[in-house]
Amino acid sequence: MADVRTAGTGAFRRGRMALALAALLPLAACQSAGDAMESLTRIDPAQGSAENIASLSAVIERTPNDPEAYNMRGAAYGRAGRYREALKDFDQAIALNPRSYQAYANRALIYRYMGERERALADYNQAIALNPRYDTAYIGRGELYRQAGQSGEAFRDFERAIQLDTTDPRAYHRRGLLYQASGQHQFAIEDFSKAISLAPREPYGYNGRGLSYLALGDEENAFSDFNTAIRLDDELAESWANQALVYERRGENERAARSYSRALQLDPEYTPARDGLARTRGAA
Template sequence: MDLNKQGIQYMQEGKYEEAAKCFSEAIEENPNEAIYYTNFGNLLSAVGDNERAIAFYQKAIELDDKMGTAYYGIGNAFFNKEDFVKAKDFFEKALKKGLDNSDTYFMLGMTLIQLGQSRLALPYMQRATELNDTDVDANFQYGLCLAGESMIDEAIEVFLKVTTLDANHSDAFYNLGVAYAGYKDDNHKALEMFNKALDIQPDHILAGNGKKIVEDALKN
């Protein structure tokens, strides 16, 4: 197995020191190979060293300005540093460089949400779910975007899908409760959803408050 593949395997196994040694040796042997710098950047990101990770990604881009994974890596590093404006820029560049996958669309959508632009995030979250329809996080965030734009019927459909993919997703059940109570005027269904959320997570404060509100409404 070559050094690059060995390093990736070590990373997947959580053996970061061994992975670093492999990537370092690979770079020494082939200092003009962009993918090795990208993978070292991925390793540094995995251990939370975002500043050094960015430097390795930038070196990769200097060697190959078409390497979409390097732009994506920088985007992730800036996202982790909560510099969402720069993160957005690099995720967009990753897409332009051909990194057309679910993760890129998802992270660009998440960045726009962090920037308070959920309407702009909506099509990216939708595309993320189209490319990977079993991604629980992408579907949940897509549901939140739909709800935020008052597309409640569509949001309910997506939240129900989330609960099918993950039967223990308390936040999906909570949001279903909100949708049924606040928009569908179905307090019985809302109570069922809030109860499911609380069965999964008894300390879910928002679900507890929602349950109390609909129980009071049903009594009256």
């Protein structure tokens, strides 16, 4: 298979292949971590609090023509899940400063959350046009492409962010997912490891790396990564289902069933856990 690191994104599109282990497919497909790793200009979660929004509103009352104040409050609204209010603030930030590439990228992320893909793409494109070195916009647009199945375009954007020396772990995590989906697990492990080094308290890199270890037959390292993910966040269904997969492969069906059950408690719609529980309960 062509190496996408040297052959480019065209080869990446042509070279897609199934994962070595069929049992990994449903779990790897859920390895996106999606919006869970997303951020609005990397703000602290506390910035979505009612207190912080009130404080930012007071700033806007004092300086109603400050575009950055609207951008910051929009980010806080977005963090709080108040998307319509976030859009209004980003609209105002852009009206006051049409060259605010951060506001365009932030608004694009809100459009992504709302499922308005074309608007999100237009805003990411505008952010990049205004600042071709803005890594956050490449990462956001790349994830938009990845979710749409446009793997080549996604790879190119993540690669560009990495070439810009980004310190954002999402670039490496997302590129790792693309390597993983194409069966290039050693490259995926390297990217997940880099993401972990940049965000060691986030579980997503460990889950991703664990799946690639498992695909290469390295159960010990996979199990260690899944257990680390659980220690970091024991309310993530994916981590428990991944741990259960190792137990299942080892023939420890009773333990596997318990872990799959825990995953289903956390997310009753998580299909890999439901299917795994059916398998292991029947074999126990």
